Amino acid sequence: MVKTARTTFRILETIKAKDEVTLTELTNEFTLSKSSIHNYLKTLEHDGYVVREGNTYRVGLRLLDLGGYARYKEPIYQSAKEEVTKLAEETGEMTNLLVEEHGRGIYLHRANGEQAVTSDSYIGHRVYLHNTALGQAILAHLPNERVDEIIDRHGLPKTTENTITDRDELFDQLERVREEGVAFDDEARLVGLRCVAKPIVNKEGEIEGAISISGPTSRFQDEHYQTVLPKKLESAANVIELNINYT
Numbered sequence: 667m668v669k670t671a672r673t674t675f676r677i678l679e680t681i682k683a684k685d686e687v688t689l690t691e692l693t694n695e696f697t698l699s700k701s702s703i704h705n706y707l708k709t710l711e712h713d714g715y716v717v718r719e720g721n722t723y724r725v726g727l728r729l730l731d732l733g734g735y736a737r738y739k740e741p742i743y744q745s746a747k748e749e750v751t752k753l754a755e756e757t758g759e760m761t762n763l764l765v766e767e768h769g770r771g772i773y774l775h776r777a778n779g780e781q782a783v784t785s786d787s788y789i790g791h792r793v794y795l796h797n798t799a800l801g802q803a804i805l806a807h808l809p810n811e812r813v814d815e816i817i818d819r820h821g822l823p824k825t826t827e828n829t830i831t832d833r834d835e836l837f838d839q840l841e842r843v844r845e846e847g848v849a850f851d852d853e854a855r856l857v858g859l860r861c862v863a864k865p866i867v868n869k870e871g872e873i874e875g876a877i878s879i880s881g882p883t884s885r886f887q888d889e890h891y892q893t894v895l896p897k898k899l900e901s902a903a904n905v906i907e908l909n910i911n912y913t
Contacts, residue, residue, distance in 0.1 A: 673698070677706055678725060681716060686724040733790050737774055740765065742866060742874045745909035747775045749902045750877055754779040757879055757898060762787075764800040764863075765875040766808075769816040771801045774875070783882055785856060796822050796836055797829045799851035799863035800876045805836075806843035807865050807873035813840070828854045848896045849876075853883065860886035864899040869911040877903060 673696070680695050681687055689707065693700045707723055710716040714728035737743050746763050754761040754777035763775040771793045787793065795801030795816065805813050813836075822831045830836045843849045851861035863878035879895050886895070 674706060674710070677703070677710070678715065678729070681723055682725050686719070686722040688721050688723075692723070737789070740774060742906070742910060743774045745913065746866065746875070746877060746906045749905050749909075750775050751777040753777070753877070753879065753898060753902050754782065757895070758782070759879050759881040759885075760785070762800060762878045762880065763875060764793075764798075764804070764878070766795065766801075766804050766873075769795070769819050771795050771798060771804070781881070781885070783859070783880075785859060785880070793855070794820060794823060794825075797825050797851070797855045798878075799849040799854075799861040800878045802840060802843050802851070803849040803863040803865040803876035803878075804873055806840040806849065807867060810837070813837070825855050826853055826857050828852055830854065848899070850891075851878075851880075858883055860891060862886075862891065862895045862899060864896070864903040866903055866906050866910070868907070874910060877906065 676696075677692065680692060684691070689700065689704055692707070693703045696703060707716060707718075710726075711718050711723070715726050716723045717726045742765060743763070750761045750763050756779075758779035758781040760779070760782040761777050762773060764771045765774055766772070773787055773789055773791045773793075776787070776789065793801065795805050805816070808816075817833055817836075822833065822836065823829075824831050830839060847864070849863045849865075851859075851863070853859060859880055860883050861878050861880040863876045865876050866874045868874050877899060879899060
């Protein structure tokens, strides 16, 4: 590990977590001297990665350039964004595209229909894989050894009363997802929110990502939740997989 590089990114992540910080507040988060933290901030400010406003610092938009480029270079983003947007227009709900990287889920694209509810996620937001329908759809199509590695690294933290926190229970759930071809999230990450997800698999049988439809428990009920929405996802997933495999 390059210690200075790691410290730089930890500083950026700390600023992001707190929205904005002062030099003193940031110094209290690290074992480095105030002058050292100041030097990091001045360098990041000079290169456009943080912005200073008075006595506070916030994340700069130059990071958006890196993130936007990374998303643009993801083949599944180019193949799926239009279908995910159409799905939101058709259902009126919130739709999502998620991929796995370093054992976490990353939102690459999302769209809101007319009835869509708001949530805490956004483009680039990283989430655990075990407590979302999107994540479970991806985990179900990874080798068991890889799933074990992800659990060992990130654990199975509990975010609601419905979160699966037991390894064996999660593997049983992933088997059901493989058999049914669809994953359901019944308030496993956010209270009041349900989600239905389908995996996106290439012609080699490798998982590329997953798409989903999310909405409030009051609307995601019975046949609509269990049958209607999965069929809409299946249709969209079929188009995306064709785009990936033959474009």
